[in-house]
Amino acid sequence: MFKEKIDEIDYPEYEIIVDYKGMKRPPVNSPSWQHHQWQILTYSWLRSMQPESRPVLTGILFYLNELSLFKEDLKLLKDEVQDGSTDIMPSANDLNNLLKWNTKLKAPDLSETFKNERSIRFIMTEDKSISNSLNEFDQVVAEIENSIICEVNGKGIKSSWNPNPEKRTCDACDFRTFCKKSESTKNVLRVP
Numbered sequence: 001m002f003k004e005k006i007d008e009i010d011y012p013e014y015e016i017i018v019d020y021k022g023m024k025r026p027p028v029n030s031p032s033w034q035h036h037q038w039q040i041l042t043y044s045w046l047r048s049m050q051p052e053s054r055p056v057l058t059g060i061l062f063y064l065n066e067l068s069l070f071k072e073d074l075k076l077l078k079d080e081v082q083d084g085s086t087d088i089m090p091s092a093n094d095l096n097n098l099l100k101w102n103t104k105l106k107a108p109d110l111s112e113t114f115k116n117e118r119s120i121r122f123i124m125t126e127d128k129s130i131s132n133s134l135n136e137f138d139q140v141v142a143e144i145e146n147s148i149i150c151e152v153n154g155k156g157i158k159s160s161w162n163p164n165p166e167k168r169t170c171d172a173c174d175f176r177t178f179c180k181k182s183e184s185t186k187n188v189l190r191v192p
């Protein structure tokens, strides 16, 4: 995959964008999956704007929690494996141990190879995908600006913002007890 791109680069040196997240690898159908891609592509574009930059070969994102998953994350991984929404699937013993795991009991040990594979994500930095990510980024910035304007004009937080939440984000959010868009099931005491 990289050899072809290296051959295409008409320059003796290239660069790699590296970033990390303190979280598990998100499922491929989640907003986080796409946002992380946009983020790396936006960094790649920003880097390309600097005069001393070299062509960017690829982006690499590390999901550090994959190296030692919390039990809650392991439960999510089991769900993702069952519904096929993760791109790095376990095989052999890892698959067996995960699928037969009773989530009320001790979490199974997974192989280092599997954990390492899940912790690394390559993001190809093609011109077309960079341009798409910049458009998406512009839209997100425009939405944030509109929400801020609504809030400043007195529309209230709940009416001004239009979140696209994930359960885990909502679980950690201080607004979860009154936010109508919350996906959290923790301490729910919603104000009507």
Ligand code: SF4
Binding pocket: 163, 164, 165, 166, 169, 170, 173, 174, 175, 176, 179, 180, 181, 182, 183, 184
């Ligand atoms: S509880 Fe509401 S404000 Fe908080 S993350 Fe979820 S959707 Fe966003």
